[in-house]
Amino acid sequence: MAISRARRRSITLTALAVLAAYSLYQAGGVVSGIKGVTGGILKPFSWTVNEIAQPIGHLFAGVVNYSDVVSQNQQLRTALGQATMQADQNAAAAQTLAQLEALLHLPFVGTTPTQVAQVVSVSPTNFAATITISKGAANGILVGMPVVANGGLVGTVISTTSSAATVRLVTDPNSSVAVTFGSQQVTALLAGRGVNEGLSVSNIPVTDPLSVGQVLVTSAQSGGIVPSGIPVAKVTSLSVTPGSSTYQAVVAPLADLGHLAFVDVLLWEPSA
Numbered sequence: 001m002a003i004s005r006a007r008r009r010s011i012t013l014t015a016l017a018v019l020a021a022y023s024l025y026q027a028g029g030v031v032s033g034i035k036g037v038t039g040g041i042l043k044p045f046s047w048t049v050n051e052i053a054q055p056i057g058h059l060f061a062g063v064v065n066y067s068d069v070v071s072q073n074q075q076l077r078t079a080l081g082q083a084t085m086q087a088d089q090n091a092a093a094a095q096t097l098a099q100l101e102a103l104l105h106l107p108f109v110g111t112t113p114t115q116v117a118q119v120v121s122v123s124p125t126n127f128a129a130t131i132t133i134s135k136g137a138a139n140g141i142l143v144g145m146p147v148v149a150n151g152g153l154v155g156t157v158i159s160t161t162s163s164a165a166t167v168r169l170v171t172d173p174n175s176s177v178a179v180t181f182g183s184q185q186v187t188a189l190l191a192g193r194g195v196n197e198g199l200s201v202s203n204i205p206v207t208d209p210l211s212v213g214q215v216l217v218t219s220a221q222s223g224g225i226v227p228s229g230i231p232v233a234k235v236t237s238l239s240v241t242p243g244s245s246t247y248q249a250v251v252a253p254l255a256d257l258g259h260l261a262f263v264d265v266l267l268w269e270p271s272a
Helices: 005-027 029-103
Strands: 114-124 129-133 146-149 152-160 165-169 176-180 187-192 199-202 215-218 231-239 248-253 262-266
Touching: 129 152, 129 262, 176 231, 199 231
Parallel strands: 152 231
Antiparallel strands: 114 129, 114 262, 129 165, 146 152, 146 262, 152 165, 176 187, 176 215, 187 199, 199 248, 215 231, 231 248
16 A cells, blocks of 8 residues: 555654654753854854953953052052151151250250240241240340350340240341350450351451360350350361461350250340
């Protein structure tokens, strides 16, 4: 009996279905089979995506890490700045303490009463060298009173208000102080030449034993302008012009005028 066309088609489809099912079974099931087929198709694309994505990922990671480095660098700079500021403050405090302690041990002051004052402003130029201090007339400070610090004479008071005073430094071009040295038989005039020009001394005969390193002190023959015996300056250079009868000397202040934080005003009047 001949097989009809419809039945042959049915047998063929059934055989194809069985073959397909068997193939999928061998591949690990429908899902695995689909994954396998899809993987085969997409594998080249997957490699391309990975090759692109990995550098981009590294780039973003680098950006994040660089941001962290910048942040840490800023934190370190801030910490360094704070440490430096604290060190500066400690150094300033130590310097202030040292100056205050030094003011307690000024043998040349003797029994003269003093008034400690803080330096609140400095105005040094080659034409004027002055400081302003935190004590004034209300504290018994008068014009003409000498001002000292560790080392010696700083200058004299030239003006006052109730709560402040202006002091002309010995380096001021308008400053002049009578000084002496050694046996104190010779009185010379010490004059300011400007902040960066040191001091000059005149009228010392070449017959007197002046030498480099010699300390000059205020003279009792100064007319009572300042007490005698206060150290003022030290000779730094010395020369004699041929035919001259006096020394040419340059001297430097003994007080550290560039780093004054506190000074002592001698409550001393010329009439006393």
